[in-house]
Each structure stands twice: as C-alpha cells, then as structure tokens.
Amino acid sequence: MTHPHHDPSHCRDLFEKMSEYIDGELDAKAAADIRRHLTGCPHCAVCRDTLQRTVDLCRGLPARPVPPDFSAKLALLVAEQLDSGAGGQEGARP
Amino acid sequence: MTNPKPERETDKDAGLIHAINRGEAGRFGDLVARYQGRLYNFGLRLCNNVQDAEDLVQETFLNVFRHLDGFRQETKFKNWLYRIAGNVCIKKRRRSKFAPEPDLPLEDFMPGEGDALPERPPDWAVQPLDRLLDEELSAALREKIAALPEKYRLVVVLRDIEGFSTEETAGILDISPANVKVRLHRGRLALREALKGYFDHDPSPP
C-alpha cells in the first residue's frame, strides 16, 4: 500500500512528538499537522495507538491495599514520634 | 480502580497542615492515614518490592514529621510529600548500588530503514482495557516499570500513574518541564517495547 504525499521524514519528527501529542501538550498548529499526517499514515497511527495504550495500561494499573500490620506499625511510629516531641522542634534541615 | 487524572485545585491539605503546625501534633496521624495508601503504592511502583515500599513510606513520613514546620504553602503539600518520597527513593538506590544507569536514546526505539511496519494496531492496543488488564498483565507491567532506569521510572510513575502534570513533575524532581517530556517519552517507548515483547510471547489466547 502506498500513500500519496507521504514523507517519511515527517514520520520521524512525529515519532519524537508523539507523547506530547497524546498528552495534548502541543500548540494547535503542531497538533493539527500531526492529526492530518495520522489520517494518511497507518504506521504512525499504529505508533500512536500502541503508545496511547501503554499510557492507558499504566493509568489503569490497580492500587494495592496497605498491609494491615504495616499500617499498625506506622501508627505506632507516629505515636512514638509524638511522645518524643520531635515534631518540628529539631533544628535539623534536609 | 483507576489512577487519578492530573488535578488543578487548591491545597486540600492546607487546613490539616496548619493545625499540626499550630500545635495539634496529634493530627499528624490523620496525615499518615490520608497518604499511606498512595505512598505505599508509589513505593511499590518504583521498587516492585513490599519491603522497599514499606521502607519508603516510613522514611518519608519520618522526614515529613521532622520538617513539616518548614513547609511553605507556595507548593501543594502533596507535591512536597512526593518530592521527599522521590528523594528517599533516589538516596536508597545510591546506597545500594553505584553503577550508572543507562540512557535510553530515542534512536533505539525508531524503526530502521528496511523494517516492515505494521499497518494495523496489534490486538493488545484495541481490546477493551478492562478485559486486557488482568492479574498477569498487571504483574508483568509492574515488573517492567520497576525495570526502567530510575530517571525514566520516576517520571513515568509520577506522570502516568500518580497523575501529576508535566509542571508538577518538574517541580517534584527539580528538573525542567522539557526534561520531564523527554524522559517521559523515552520511558513510555521502553515500556511499549516491553509490552510488545510480553504480548508476542504470550501463548494464551485472549
């Protein structure tokens, strides 16, 4: 399959900007150029789809609950710190 | 459950921080309760290891406890918290190994001249997301994220999992927004390659 008016160097430029494109961080003109290119270039469209899906999978990754014994340990740690009165009183700085 | 999208609102923690700094130290427990889940998952995603994630949460809260009175409201508390957590993570790694981490050049992800390029997206890019993202893929994805070189991993986790904006991520990591974009793109491309490998070798039918 050939694509008229298709310039492969355009594909390379687009490859660099694909994350900004899917994040909506390009200016209107750059985004419109890419949108136009994508309708005529199946290779770049596949690149966009797989990159978008990679992001979607990261966003969809389920969170895990905090183990209850660790949560209890944290609560104890806080209580100890409060008892020692260290909060905000020490002169140390990072 | 999905991860939050970038948010743009005022600091919902301001009241609580103010109360703690004005002497209600006991409410520090509320702060821990509010953020332990998110920090724990942040730790898991950075390290993919329960012990390391617990250490990260604990060290982060100890640092917050010591330095909360120095927190200035010009940044959101949550962003300040992640900045501390990110530093804990980076220091931890420096202690454990000294080998420099590899860069991911963009050229490595570009198709070569003679490569046959796909004309149609693979199944994994078009299947419904909830059917695709099963336990096995979640576990594989966690491993692949944890395997990214650190500077890319931090950016991918902050942007695509924790939902921070480019600007916020730049502030948390103390790098430029342009640098965030470069690292994010390469990190995503590396993850995409890893996912391609996973699906190419997955013998089980969908």
Ligand SMILES: [Zn+2]
């Ligand atoms: Zn193209």
